[in-house]
Amino acid sequence: MINIKSIFKFWKDRDGKEPIRVSKDPVCGMKSTEGIDFVHEDVTYSFCSDHCRGQFEKDPRAYIAK
Numbered sequence: 001m002i003n004i005k006s007i008f009k010f011w012k013d014r015d016g017k018e019p020i021r022v023s024k025d026p027v028c029g030m031k032s033t034e035g036i037d038f039v040h041e042d043v044t045y046s047f048c049s050d051h052c053r054g055q056f057e058k059d060p061r062a063y064i065a066k
């Protein structure tokens with residue numbers, strides 16, 4: 001049986017967290033454009049273009065590790 005209290009605690013903890021957002025394009029290093037986002041491991045990355053987002057989606061770790 002699912003423990004209801006633990007579920008509520010989970011959501012409460014989630015709400016208390018500030019969302020992590022990276023506003024610099026991790027692919028090319030340029031300033032990102034609003035609305036071109038990709039979420040990877042609870043971090044929202046923003047990109048200058050769909051092209052850069054596509055590159056990141058293929059291999060996020062290659063760009064995060066830098």
Ligand SMILES: [Zn+2]
Binds near residue numbers: 025030047
């Ligand atoms: Zn870019």
